[in-house]
Amino acid sequence: MAQLHFFKLKPAHLPWLKCIIHLSALVPLLLIFFQAFNDELGGDPVSALLHFTGLGAFKLLLLSLLVTPLARLLKQGLLINVRRLLGLYSFTYALAHIASYVLFDLQLDWPLLLSEIVKRPYITVGFVGWLILLALALTSTKQAQRKLGKRWQSLHNSVYLAAIMVSIHFLWSVKSAILEPTIYIVMTALLLAYRRDKFKRWFNKRIKNRQKV
Amino acid sequence: MLIKTPKASVICESQVTDESVYNQRRDIIKSMGFVGASALLSSTPARASFFGNDDAETFKTEKLNFSASSKKAATKLTPEEKIISHNNFYEFGTGKSDPVENAQQFKVNPWRLSIEGLAEKPFTLDYDDLFKQFPLEERIYRLRCVEAWSMVVPWIGFSLASLIKKAKPLSSAKYVAFETLYDPEQMPGQRSRFAGGGINYPYIEGLRIDEAMHPLTLLSVGLYGKTLPAQNGAPIRLVVPWKYGFKSIKSITRIRLTDKRPPTSWNQLAANEYGFYANVNPNVDHPRWSQASERRISGAGLFSRNRIDTKMFNGYEEVAALYQGMDLRKHF
Numbered sequence: 001m002a003q004l005h006f007f008k009l010k011p012a013h014l015p016w017l018k019c020i021i022h023l024s025a026l027v028p029l030l031l032i033f034f035q036a037f038n039d040e041l042g043g044d045p046v047s048a049l050l051h052f053t054g055l056g057a058f059k060l061l062l063l064s065l066l067v068t069p070l071a072r073l074l075k076q077g078l079l080i081n082v083r084r085l086l087g088l089y090s091f092t093y094a095l096a097h098i099a100s101y102v103l104f105d106l107q108l109d110w111p112l113l114l115s116e117i118v119k120r121p122y123i124t125v126g127f128v129g130w131l132i133l134l135a136l137a138l139t140s141t142k143q144a145q146r147k148l149g150k151r152w153q154s155l156h157n158s159v160y161l162a163a164i165m166v167s168i169h170f171l172w173s174v175k176s177a178i179l180e181p182t183i184y185i186v187m188t189a190l191l192l193a194y195r196r197d198k199f200k201r202w203f204n205k206r207i208k209n210r211q212k213v
Numbered sequence: 214m215l216i217k218t219p220k221a222s223v224i225c226e227s228q229v230t231d232e233s234v235y236n237q238r239r240d241i242i243k244s245m246g247f248v249g250a251s252a253l254l255s256s257t258p259a260r261a262s263f264f265g266n267d268d269a270e271t272f273k274t275e276k277l278n279f280s281a282s283s284k285k286a287a288t289k290l291t292p293e294e295k296i297i298s299h300n301n302f303y304e305f306g307t308g309k310s311d312p313v314e315n316a317q318q319f320k321v322n323p324w325r326l327s328i329e330g331l332a333e334k335p336f337t338l339d340y341d342d343l344f345k346q347f348p349l350e351e352r353i354y355r356l357r358c359v360e361a362w363s364m365v366v367p368w369i370g371f372s373l374a375s376l377i378k379k380a381k382p383l384s385s386a387k388y389v390a391f392e393t394l395y396d397p398e399q400m401p402g403q404r405s406r407f408a409g410g411g412i413n414y415p416y417i418e419g420l421r422i423d424e425a426m427h428p429l430t431l432l433s434v435g436l437y438g439k440t441l442p443a444q445n446g447a448p449i450r451l452v453v454p455w456k457y458g459f460k461s462i463k464s465i466t467r468i469r470l471t472d473k474r475p476p477t478s479w480n481q482l483a484a485n486e487y488g489f490y491a492n493v494n495p496n497v498d499h500p501r502w503s504q505a506s507e508r509r510i511s512g513a514g515l516f517s518r519n520r521i522d523t524k525m526f527n528g529y530e531e532v533a534a535l536y537q538g539m540d541l542r543k544h545f
Contacts, residue, residue, distance in 0.1 A: 039517055043295045047362075120501055176307075
């Protein structure tokens with residue numbers, strides 16, 4: 001893709017860019033909860049909350065996966081600086097999603113929560129995806145990065161697995177209207193396809209390691 | 214020993230809202246008419262007009278004459294604005310708030326409902342007949358959706374049995390098949406497979422003849438004292454309160470008596486998830502979620518503890534005799 005000659009992202013732009021991300025992620029989230037508390041979300045505010053937060057988490061996850069390809073294609077290396085923020089907002093939405101499910105849908109019926117996680121494949125994969133995002137959020141600080149050293153990168157590569165889990169969770173959760181999940185799965189597949197060389201390298205490494213043994 | 218237990222569907226005294234409270238509630242709502250109207254403006258039904266469809270006509274409902282339910286204030290009714298804004302009616306879109314937005318221009322008059330098939334006297338009803346041929350009565354029924362939410366709805370209508378009797382069914386009639394209007398011009402969901410959630414339209418449903426003749430089985434033409442809103446299945450729909458909501462087919466144009474078990478829409482789409490019988494059963498889970506409990510949509514807000522245990526046959530245990538000797542795990 002052509003380089004953007006007329007614009008180059010500078011360090012001074014970053015606070016503004018981050019500010020925009022903060023506003024456009026946080027305001028809708030607060031607004032939806034405000035509407036839900038005031039019973040302004042149509043017939044069933046709980047399902048509206050679940051859809052909004054779940055879809056929001058997925059969108060933000062895809063956006064965070066879009067940062068690297070975008071930075072390379074547009075030659076805007078500084079863009080990488082917003083990746084963590086987008087990832088953390090994806091986790092925030094996912095946290096709101098699971099909290100709405102436990103608090104407002106299951107209404108703190110813990111045995112039901114456990115049996116649903118075990119018995120329902122779409123909830124199992126969604127929960128695994130959420131656990132991955134939780135681990136990534138907890139190790140997102142510079143400090144954790146230093147402490148974990150080389151292992152940090154391999155841990156954070158599991159974001160690709162999370163993206164796959166979330167796609168399956170979405171597809172399996174719908175009754176029959178698969179158009180929307182399909183669109184998201186295609187987007188996920190494109191973003192993962194961009195990393196195919198990375199996956200190939202892992203794969204070859206695995207095979208070599210096996211041959212050594 | 215004879216053990217007499219009241220039918221579970223009989224609403225016990227503890228569930229009954231005191232009549233004075235019930236009447237007060239109406240007064241409060243009336244006195245808040247202004248607030249109510251403005252609150253409605255901010256909710257889904259008005260969204261279409263918010264985005265500039267102001268001149269678009271809205272679907273009109275009319276007051277009905279009917280005999281009121283004797284169990285009038287028995288259970289806490291789901292508020293009308295919830296019942297008319299949270300709908301599964303894939304012909305008007307697959308989202309819960311799609312039908313209220315997309316069905317506003319639905320034309321129900323003229324209408325033609327035909328009763329045909331294995332009957333001595335098949336007949337048809339036009340729009341006015343729907344409200345005049347049979348005495349209308351109010352019935353307050355629990356509605357349990359297969360998606361594990363529920364409502365309490367004050368329907369108005371008449372027994373399906375009285376309609377079928379009028380057609381004088383032959384003894385060979387073993388099943389009743391129902392069909393929703395097929396009109397892709399009015400129903401955007403019928404225009405493509407994607408828009409309509411993959412259902413092969415027209416939507417079809419069916420009952421065994423004894424289920425159809427059961428006194429609980431209702432043909433509804435109204436709710437909350439008025440004719441049905443388009444999104445709730447105007448002008449006439451089925452209500453089978455002991456079965457999951459998808460059995461209660463909307464906007465019916467054809468009722469056919471037959472000797473073979475008719476195919477049904479959701480069963481065609483996913484036979485492992487939706488059976489022909491679809492009786493509410495807390496012991497048989499949907500493959501993807503538990504059916505042991507449900508969320509009662511009450512309008513009491515996000516923090517109301519409205520998750521309740523689901524009852525066999527949705528609490529209408531008087532229908533159990535219809536299924537004696539049947540393995541309801543197999544015939545789900």
